[in-house]
Amino acid sequence: MPKDQSNIRNFCIVAHIDHGKSTLADRIMDVTGAVSAREAKQQLLDSMDIERERGITIKLTPVRMKYIYEGKEYVLNLIDTPGHVDFTYEVSRSLKACEGAILIVDASQGVEAQTLTNVYLALDNDLEILPVINKIDLPSARPDEVKAEIEDVIGLPADDAPLISAKEGIGIEQVLEQVITLLPPPKGDFDAPLKALIFDSFYDSYKGAISIIRVFDGAVRAGDKIKMMSTGATFDVTEVGFFTPSSTPCESLSAGEVGYLCASIKNVSDTKVGDTITSATRPTAQPLPGFKEAEPMVFSGIYPADGAHYDDLKEALEKLKLNDAALFYEPEVSAALGFGFRCGFLGLLHMEIIEERLEREFDLDLITTAPSVSYRVVTTKGETLEVSNPTALPPMGEIDHLEEPMVKASVYTPPEYVGTIMELCQDKRGTFVNMTYIEPTRVLLEYDMPLGEIIYDFFDSLKSRSKGYASLDYEMNGYKRSDLVKMDILLNGEVCDALSLIIHREKAYARGRAIAEKLKDVIPRQQFEIPIQAAIGGKVIARETVKAVRKDVLAKCYGGDITRKKKLLEKQKEGKKRMRQIGSVEVPSEAFMTILKFDNK
Amino acid sequence: MSFGLYIHIPFCKSVCAYCDFFRGVYDSHRAQRYVGALINNAKKAAAELRPQQAADSVYIGGGTPTVLAEGMLAAALEGIKKHIKFAEGAEFTCEGNPESFTEKKAEELKRLGVNRVSLGVQSLNGATLRALGRAHTARQAVAAVELAARRGFRVSADMMLGVPFQTEADVKAFVRAMREAGAEHLSAYMLTVHEGTPLFEAVRRGEFCPSEDESADLYEAFFRAAAECGYARYEISNAAFPGAECRHNLKYWRAEEYLGLGAGAFSMLGGRRYHIKEDLDAYLAGSCEEVTDEVMSAKELALEQTVFGLRTRFGAPAEALAAAGIDAAELLSRAGRYFTFDGGALRLKEEFWLVSDGIITKYIL
Numbered sequence: 001m002p003k004d005q006s007n008i009r010n011f012c013i014v015a016h017i018d019h020g021k022s023t024l025a026d027r028i029m030d031v032t033g034a035v036s037a038r039e040a041k042q043q044l045l046d047s048m049d050i051e052r053e054r055g056i057t058i059k060l061t062p063v064r065m066k067y068i069y070e071g072k073e074y075v076l077n078l079i080d081t082p083g084h085v086d087f088t089y090e091v092s093r094s095l096k097a098c099e100g101a102i103l104i105v106d107a108s109q110g111v112e113a114q115t116l117t118n119v120y121l122a123l124d125n126d127l128e129i130l131p132v133i134n135k136i137d138l139p140s141a142r143p144d145e146v147k148a149e150i151e152d153v154i155g156l157p158a159d160d161a162p163l164i165s166a167k168e169g170i171g172i173e174q175v176l177e178q179v180i181t182l183l184p185p186p187k188g189d190f191d192a193p194l195k196a197l198i199f200d201s202f203y204d205s206y207k208g209a210i211s212i213i214r215v216f217d218g219a220v221r222a223g224d225k226i227k228m229m230s231t232g233a234t235f236d237v238t239e240v241g242f243f244t245p246s247s248t249p250c251e252s253l254s255a256g257e258v259g260y261l262c263a264s265i266k267n268v269s270d271t272k273v274g275d276t277i278t279s280a281t282r283p284t285a286q287p288l289p290g291f292k293e294a295e296p297m298v299f300s301g302i303y304p305a306d307g308a309h310y311d312d313l314k315e316a317l318e319k320l321k322l323n324d325a326a327l328f329y330e331p332e333v334s335a336a337l338g339f340g341f342r343c344g345f346l347g348l349l350h351m352e353i354i355e356e357r358l359e360r361e362f363d364l365d366l367i368t369t370a371p372s373v374s375y376r377v378v379t380t381k382g383e384t385l386e387v388s389n390p391t392a393l394p395p396m397g398e399i400d401h402l403e404e405p406m407v408k409a410s411v412y413t414p415p416e417y418v419g420t421i422m423e424l425c426q427d428k429r430g431t432f433v434n435m436t437y438i439e440p441t442r443v444l445l446e447y448d449m450p451l452g453e454i455i456y457d458f459f460d461s462l463k464s465r466s467k468g469y470a471s472l473d474y475e476m477n478g479y480k481r482s483d484l485v486k487m488d489i490l491l492n493g494e495v496c497d498a499l500s501l502i503i504h505r506e507k508a509y510a511r512g513r514a515i516a517e518k519l520k521d522v523i524p525r526q527q528f529e530i531p532i533q534a535a536i537g538g539k540v541i542a543r544e545t546v547k548a549v550r551k552d553v554l555a556k557c558y559g560g561d562i563t564r565k566k567k568l569l570e571k572q573k574e575g576k577k578r579m580r581q582i583g584s585v586e587v588p589s590e591a592f593m594t595i596l597k598f599d600n601k
Numbered sequence: 602m603s604f605g606l607y608i609h610i611p612f613c614k615s616v617c618a619y620c621d622f623f624r625g626v627y628d629s630h631r632a633q634r635y636v637g638a639l640i641n642n643a644k645k646a647a648a649e650l651r652p653q654q655a656a657d658s659v660y661i662g663g664g665t666p667t668v669l670a671e672g673m674l675a676a677a678l679e680g681i682k683k684h685i686k687f688a689e690g691a692e693f694t695c696e697g698n699p700e701s702f703t704e705k706k707a708e709e710l711k712r713l714g715v716n717r718v719s720l721g722v723q724s725l726n727g728a729t730l731r732a733l734g735r736a737h738t739a740r741q742a743v744a745a746v747e748l749a750a751r752r753g754f755r756v757s758a759d760m761m762l763g764v765p766f767q768t769e770a771d772v773k774a775f776v777r778a779m780r781e782a783g784a785e786h787l788s789a790y791m792l793t794v795h796e797g798t799p800l801f802e803a804v805r806r807g808e809f810c811p812s813e814d815e816s817a818d819l820y821e822a823f824f825r826a827a828a829e830c831g832y833a834r835y836e837i838s839n840a841a842f843p844g845a846e847c848r849h850n851l852k853y854w855r856a857e858e859y860l861g862l863g864a865g866a867f868s869m870l871g872g873r874r875y876h877i878k879e880d881l882d883a884y885l886a887g888s889c890e891e892v893t894d895e896v897m898s899a900k901e902l903a904l905e906q907t908v909f910g911l912r913t914r915f916g917a918p919a920e921a922l923a924a925a926g927i928d929a930a931e932l933l934s935r936a937g938r939y940f941t942f943d944g945g946a947l948r949l950k951e952e953f954w955l956v957s958d959g960i961i962t963k964y965i966l
Contacts (some may be wrong), residue, residue: 527939527956550817552956555791555838557912559607559853559867563874563894566905573962 003357005256006185007072010214012079012094014122015104016471020134023166023283024104024175025063025080031172032076033067034244062097062212062258064242069180077242077258079199081118084160092121093199093273096288097214097258100183102175103156107133107141107163110442111153113412113473119154122461128183129156132175132576137165153438186216188255193284194218194226194277196253196261203322207239209265212258213277216288220253225280229287233270234280235263271310271322296328297345297405297476298351298371298455299388301342301498303360305365305578305589310339316362317341320354327354336498337592338365338580342389345371348455367592369498373452376479378405390500393486396537402502403479405451408433411462413470415443420465428453429504448477450504464490487512487541489519491531494583498592500513508534512542517593523587525549530585604870605852606656608681608809609863610666611881614701617656618734618800619761619792625881627668634885635863636673640680642862642889643879647684649870652861655686659693659850662766667697667706678713681862686768687714692848694719694757699745700737707752717755717847719788720745725775732765734799743782750783755845755966757786762823763816764792765809772819786841787832789823791816817955835914837954854913872897900925907947908961916948916966927965936964 015021028034062079079098081091095101101122105115122129131150133143143163150158162178164171200212213220220226224237241249242259253259267272276287304313317329328344345351351371359365374388378400387393409430413421415437421446422432430447438444449458454474462470487508489499503511512534519532523546534542556563579586612627612635613620625631666674674695687693694717695710702720710718724730725739737745758779762772764887779787794801794810804810811819824834832840836854839847860867864884867876874894877884890902897905903924910917922929929942939960941948949957 036849527953527959547814549959550814551791551820552958553837553954554958555789555820557837557853557909558850559859559861559869560865560876562853562867562869562905562909566895566908569908569958569962569966572958573966576962 003076005188007074008185008256009074009100009179010077010079010182010186010256010258011100011102011179011183012081012098013102013104014081014091014115014118015117015134016109016114018107019104019106019109019112019115020166021104022080024102024132024134024164024172025078027166027169027172028076028078028176029063029245030169031064031176032067033526034063034065049230061245062243063245064248064258065244065529069177074180075257076176079258091118092125095125095127096120096197097199098125098127099102099186100130100145100179102179103129103131104134104166105131105146105150106145107135107143108138110146110149111438113410113471116410117473117475119156121483124178129154130175130178130182131161132171133158133161133163134166136163137168137170149439163389186256188215189217190219190255192217192255193282194220194224194279195284196220196277197286197288198271198273198275198277201273203319204262207262207264209271209322211261211263211265211271211277213253213261214258215253215255216289218253218279219252219286220261220277221252226261226277227280227283227284228270228272229271229276229278231270235265236263237263275413296327296346296374296375297451298345298347299342300345300351300371301332301334301337301340301369301389302329302343302355303334303337303367303369303498305367306402307338309364312362313341313358313366316358316364317343319362322356324354326350334369334391334498336580336587337369340367344388348369348459365578367498367589369592370501371455372417372502373405373450373455375405375484375502378403389503390486390502391497393502395460396486401481402484404478404482404484406463406480407449407451407454407474408477409449409454409472409474411445411447411470411472412438413443413445413466414441417466417470418443418445421445421462421470424458424461424465425449427457429507449474450480450482451476452502452504483589484558485536488535489515490535490540491519491523491582491587492528492530493533494585496582496587505536509538509541510537515594516542516544519591520544520546522591522594523585526586528584602651602654603657604650604654604859605658605660605849605857605859605868606685606687607859607861607863607868608659608661608666608677609861609866610635610661610669611864612663612668613665614668614698614727615734615736618732618803619798620792621780623740627665629670631881631885632669632673635881636677636680638864638884638887639677639862640683641887642884643681643684645889646860646862646868649868650685653885655688655691655846656860657688657691658852659687659691660849661695661950662719663696665698665701666695667701671705671709674709675713679831687861690716690789690886694847697745698737699742702745702749704748707748707754710754711752715754717757718749719759719786720749720755720784722746722758722760722775722779724764724767725778726766729764729771732800732803733761743778746779746782746784755786755920756782756784757788757841757847758782758784758790759790761792762789762819762825763811763813765803767811767819769819772823773826776823776830776832780830780832781867785821786839786847787827788821789934790837790838791820820955833914834951837912837957851913851915854909855915856902856909867894872899872902876888904966909963911947911957911961911965912954914948914951916946918946922947932964936960939964 013021062077065076067074067076079094081094118269133146147158150156162171162174195217196213196215198211201209204210209413222237222239227234239249239262240253241247278284304310321327326346329341332342372388374386376387379398380400425447433446433448436444483505484502485505487501487503488495516532516534529548530542530546533540579588693715695715696719698721722742760775783839794804827840834840835846859872864881865879873896875891878890903921906921907925929947933942939953
């Protein structure tokens with residue numbers, strides 16, 4: 001058991017997306033021998049399929065490595081962090097477990113939106129920051145300018161920043177040298193009562209919920225009785241260990257160390273991320289300063305495509321919740337879709353990831369309703385309600401006014417796209433705040449924007465308008481009173497609650513028309529004419545019609561056709577099972593997706 | 602116990618532009634061998650029939666049965682009758698094309714006992730007939746119907762709907778001309794443009810063809826005109842003077858028994874539906890290899906009787922509904938807009954016949 005913390009370094013890597021974080025993590029593991037060449041898969045830390053496909057990190061996996069520097073053996077704990085704006089919160093948790101951070105900046109792209117966000121987060125957590133300049137092997141690399149940019153824009157000295165190429169394995173030793181010489185070791189008290197922070201957890205079907213912890217004071221070993229400080233629940237520790245990156249049990253984890261802890265924990269609510277673990281027999285007086293609770297920003301209804309699979313969906317969400325502290329869900333009933341869940345996500349990407357995982361890992365067919373933000377309703381009685389489901393909105397007569405969440409959006413872009421991006425921000429109801437030329441080739445645009453517009457298709461539009469060059473970051477910026485209305489979609493005269501949305505009055509007409517047109521294409525012709533209407537209050541603002549079907553039969557049907565005909569009918573019946581009955585109208589699942597996304601015209 | 606006998610003649614004089622049926626171009630040597638194969642087929646199939654079971658309807662279809670050289674059909678029927686009994690007064694239909702239905706052919710069919718002919722007139726519009734690749738003119742077609750009626754045959758005429766250049770006026774003129782010429786039965790089929798046929802290519806090149814909605818209009822116009830001329834629609838695609846319905850075809854929709862002879866021919870006997878493999882060479886060589894399509898329980902058979910009975914004016918009999926586990930009263934309470942029930946049979950209202958699939962999958966299956 002190491003009683004010496006001076007040889008431990010706990011650090012993470014922060015970077016803007018695509019600046020090479022995972023590649024550097026892989027190289028560091030290569031150099032320290034953490035991964036044998038045989039088991040080294042590309043982008044090792046990003047182990048989930050979805051992460052690999054999208055090139056982003058969602059789950060945090062701390063890896064313990066050994067490294068000999070000037071004759072002394074060091075223990076390096078590398079904590080990988082997620083790389084998308086939706087996961088700012090998860091980044092903050094992993095930062096808590098570290099003393100320092102490697103800041104990667106792309107040698108040709110320079111400082112980007114998330115570079116700054118991550119730096120500020122790291123500074124907030126009192127981390128020592130080591131800038132490194134990556135991708136120096138590229139012909140477009142301009143390391144000197146980027147160094148100047150780091151000093152000017154971020155205010156960090158960058159003279160000694162290693163110039164590396166993670167891809168080519170250039171400069172990795174220099175990075176490790178600086179990790180050891182420039183980052184501080186942890187400073188815990190070995191003799192104090194146990195104080196450990198849960199910064200992530202995941203579910204293992206054999207061992208139960210596994211907590212990923214950073215020990216600040218004391219030590220924990222198998223057989224210890226521990227207590228979760230937020231709930232008071234106690235458990236017997238069955239195993240402690242660390243990741244190399246495969247899980248490796250060890251005798252104990254003590255002050256300064258990072259690893260995992262198993263205690264046959266079955267109940268999700270007992271492995272709260274952000275909670276402090278202490279000894280049940282000799283508890284510490286004060287928990288670690290609490291993490292910010294993950295706050296969902298985007299909400300949508302998730303329903304099983306086949307109502308019979310409600311319990312499967314519930315079970316799947318419970319399991320995902322174990323792995324994903326930021327996921328929020330509660331049961332919800334829709335007249336159109338039956339029993340399902342209202343789910344809260346950190347952002348649209350998070351929402352897509354959860355949906356994909358539900359569909360892939362749990363083999364579920366889902367219907368998802370349009371994403372919404374959480375609105376504030378001030379009633380005529382002066383009460384304030386939070387509403388994230390349009391259906392839960394009180395009658396218009398009881399509403400004094402509505403407020404919507406705002407964000408401070410920062411867009412970095414080459415100057416040639418400023419015009420089109422300003423147009424986009426204006427179109428998304430943004431209020432111009434500021435424009436700064438960071439350098440001749442890059443501009444920072446700041447806008448005050450409704451979150452509800454950002455979650456829609458803003459990011460995709462931004463990327464397409466700037467040929468992928470612009471980057472976005474945003475932070476919450478309070479609520480603002482706004483002329484919002486509830487728009488209903490009526491099918492054959494009946495409101496389909498799953499299609500209702502809260503929208504700005506000025507946008508309602510165009511959106512109502514677009515939704516009606518899309519639904520007209522998606523809803524198959526039936527035995528009667530189906531009017532599709534978009535309405536605000538009782539007032540119809542858009543209308544389309546699905547004409548009655550004229551021919552739906554095999555006209556020529558004799559002896560040889562009967563069997564084939566029966567098969568066709570069976571197939572048609574199967575197709576019908578995947579439809580939802582809204583009043584008298586059969587609506588296919590994809591109809592509910594049509595209002596999720598729009599082509600940008 | 603009666604049954605229907607179907608005899609398949611898979612040869613044509615020429616191949617139509619829309620056809621994807623199992624058939625080939627006629628050659629007399631192969632046709633001669635085919636006659637032998639049919640007789641062989643009848644001998645084997647007779648074992649599947651119950652003693653005393655006689656065909657009360659016979660239907661010779663194709664292909665184009667009338668392309669067979671004189672004497673061939675006679676030889677085939679003579680051979681088949683040695684093994685399979687034809688009931689007294691059986692309905693005996695032979696399909697034919699206008700161009701091969703000559704005086705001589707009429708004479709021959711009469712001798713063989715054929716009492717009903719079904720002629721593939723298809724259209725009386727010259728441009729349409731050419732686009733379909735038909736080998737006859739409008740005038741030939743009318744003459745063939747007149748000839749058949751004059752020689753005492755019951756005559757049925759086929760029309761294709763939704764075909765190139767067709768208008769509602771064409772459809773009305775067709776019905777009237779057929780009544781003038783003496784047809785007692787009309788069938789109308791929506792053209793299906795199958796991939797790989799010459800017509801498919803033409804339509805893809807942009808040649809005019811009515812849209813699906815226009816085809817539906819033509820369908821309705823056809824049966825309206827038919828009703829005005831005294832033909833009562835008794836099935837989705839068929840109309841006849843009262844009492845002139847096709848007894849043989851009704852068996853298909855009533856899930857009654859039938860035996861098919863010939864390569865590719867379908868049978869339904871004892872709850873089993875099967876067909877002879879569509880391999881003409883193997884059939885000519887004496888193989889009658891059967892492919893089973895389905896084997897049905899009594900309940901499944903009742904459901905088939907219900908589903909296909911709803912294609913007709915006679916509807917699905919109450920006994921079939923009961924055997925299929927369908928509660929007519931309960932169904933009517935849910936779907937009274939579409940169905941009627943008079944205690945004896947459940948019927949689909951005629952206005953919904955053309956869109957019956959969606960209704961049947963929703964309420965019956």
